[in-house]
Amino acid sequence: xxxxxxxxxxxxxxxxxxxxxxxxxxxxxxxxxxxxxxxxxxxxxxxxxxxxxxxxxxxxxxxxxxxxxxxxxxxxxxxxxxxxxxxxxxxxxxxxxxxxxxxxxxxxxxxxxxxxxxxxxxxxxxxxxxxxxxxxxxxxxxxxxxxxxxxxxxxxxxxxxxxxxxxxxxxxxxxxxxxxxxxxxxxxxxxxxxxxxxxxxxxxxxxxxxxxxxxxxxxxxxxxxxxxxxxxxxxxxxxxxxxxxxxxxxxxxxxxxxxxxxxxxxxxxxxxxxxxxxx
Numbered sequence: 001x002x003x004x005x006x007x008x009x010x011x012x013x014x015x016x017x018x019x020x021x022x023x024x025x026x027x028x029x030x031x032x033x034x035x036x037x038x039x040x041x042x043x044x045x046x047x048x049x050x051x052x053x054x055x056x057x058x059x060x061x062x063x064x065x066x067x068x069x070x071x072x073x074x075x076x077x078x079x080x081x082x083x084x085x086x087x088x089x090x091x092x093x094x095x096x097x098x099x100x101x102x103x104x105x106x107x108x109x110x111x112x113x114x115x116x117x118x119x120x121x122x123x124x125x126x127x128x129x130x131x132x133x134x135x136x137x138x139x140x141x142x143x144x145x146x147x148x149x150x151x152x153x154x155x156x157x158x159x160x161x162x163x164x165x166x167x168x169x170x171x172x173x174x175x176x177x178x179x180x181x182x183x184x185x186x187x188x189x190x191x192x193x194x195x196x197x198x199x200x201x202x203x204x205x206x207x208x209x210x211x212x213x214x215x216x217x218x219x220x221x222x223x224x225x226x227x228x229x230x231x232x233x234x235x236x237x238x239x240x241x242x243x244x245x246x247x248x249x250x251x252x253x254x255x256x257x258x259x260x261x262x263x264x265x266x267x268x269x270x271x272x273x274x275x276x277x278x279x
Contacts, residue, residue, distance in 0.1 A: 070099035094165035136161035
């Protein structure tokens with residue numbers, strides 16, 4: 001007796017990754033794993049445990065985004081987060097902010113649900129999406145995320161493994177945690193193992209309209225509204241003015257100082273296609 005609908009069957013087929021070969025498909029069917037999952041007594045509430053048994057890494061949370069304003073000092077970034085307490089060892093000398101402009105990042109939280117070292121957490125973060133890799137968050141990302149999402153650190157501690165500083169002979173990284181209802185900006189040892197409750201903030205450049213116009217220079221069309229909501233002139237020079245008013249030129253060198261890959265490189269890796277329409 002059939003107990004599923006055609007729509008459910010279509011949805012089931014949609015989860016098969018594009019490009020899966022018939023040999024791989026047959027191997028999955030022949031393994032018996034699909035039958036095990038559909039068994040009435042199978043416990044399928046812990047997806048992470050199943051992924052670990054299959055040799056897969058943790059799944060990131062639903063992605064969000066935040067802006068980093070590199071014109072702000074570290075102290076200003078901390079002040080913007082309205083933290084109730086901060087570790088006094090977090091200083092601009094130990095955690096220099098390097099970058100220019102106001103840059104948008106995509107962000108996500110990794111939860112491994114087990115004790116894990118910093119090195120292993122970084123490996124899993126970077127390998128989670130080989131086409132468009134995540135990177136461990138630097139302190140400026142951690143602060144911007146905390147300012148935008150103040151309630152998250154009350155649910156679980158959030159670590160930014162992308163910024164490491166030596167304090168009293170030990171490598172330390174920033175993390176957001178709580179003390180009762182108070183929000184703290186703290187440090188913890190990089191060389192310690194993290195328990196199963198910790199989340200790890202990861203970032204990558206947010207997709208945007210961009211291409212290179214000269215060696216080492218990236219042309220980036222920022223998503224700002226034009227200066228007027230009136231229809232744009234049909235004249236070519238007016239179209240150019242509208243376009244340039246919402247665009248900026250930044251260097252690949254500047255991008256690489258913020259993350260290991262430039263925005264243009266990340267877009268190539270993601271094989272994304274963007275278009276622009278004049279109205």
